[in-house]
Amino acid sequence: MIELKSVNKSFDGIPVIRDFSVVFEPGKTNLIIGRSGSGKTVLLKSIVGLHPIDSGSIFFDGRDFTRMSFHEKKEIRKEFGMLFQGAALFDSATVEENVMFPMDMFTEWTLEQKRERANFCLKRVDIINKNQLYPAELSGGMRKRVAIARAIALNPKYLFCDEPNSGLDPQTAILIDNLISEITKEFNITTIINTHDMNSVMEIGEKVVFIHNGFKMWEGSKDDILDADNKELSDFIFASNMAKRIRDYMTK
Structure with missing residues (x-):
């Protein structure tokens, strides 16, 4: 569980996150939505410690992240899995090497142990016999699945996803959504997803x-x-012509 209590963050005196309190539960897909510039990316980066907050508290299963030492924060980050926008795979590394990267950074496992774990994670996301391929040889959806395999390589307690469906066609996006949801439940992960995709909201929100x-x-x-009953939310949800037509049809 991740809990935020009265979190505030500003840049050059301009408030970006204001008195934000919320609880994100384990085993559930927790989605943060909002228009561009609303603060959702800053919020996610603040939760993982990339942006130190001005005031308030952030708790990971009761542990106050905001009051931890540098070493303590480094240790708890070993429990984080990150799925970046655009997958962010290393172009010069193979699929297997990309998935093993967190293990290289945070463990002292043998090469055999790393490969065994990489194979397990790749199999879980349905990437088979592609260990020695490079990202450029994969489709967009396959790159996202490799990125998910890398994100769960260290069996994280917390999974953070920034626009995981960016650049994907609608059908592939649904597959990625469902995969994230399945993994969240299977491993009882506290998953937070930043998105503006209403398809994702209605699929796994x-x-x-x-x-x-x-x-x-x-x-x-x-x-x-x-x-x-929230005007700002309704304006966001029904911004597209398609959504407006669906709303009008439903209210006839």
Whole structure:
């Protein structure tokens, strides 16, 4: 579980995250949504410690991250899995080497142990017999699956995903969404996903947090988001012509 209590973050005196409190539960897909510039990326980076917060507290299963020493933060980051926008694989490394990278950084495992773990993770995301290929030889969806394999290489307690469906076609995006959801439940991970993709929200949004101008404006689930009594959220959800047509059809 990850809990934020009254978190504030500003840059050059300009508030970006404002008095933000929320609980993200394990075994669930927790989605942060909001328009560009709303603060969701800053919020995610603040949670993982890339942006030190100005005030408030961030707890990982009761452990106060904001009051930890540098060494303590380094240790807890071993429990993090990161899925970056665009997959962020190393072009000059093979699929296997990409997945083994966190093990090289944070473990003293033997090469055989690393390869065994890499094979397990790749098999879990349905990447078979492609260990020696390079990212350029893979499709966009396959690169994302390799990135997921790398993210779970150290069996993380916490998984952070920044726009995991960026650049994917709708069908492949749904496959990636469902894979993240399955892994979250299978390993009881606390997963936080930054997205503006309403398809992802309706597919796997067990908990959805809407951020607007740095404030938490709404939280709930995919089952009640369409009926939420919040103007800013409704404007965000029904921004596209397709969404407006669906809303008009549903309200006839």
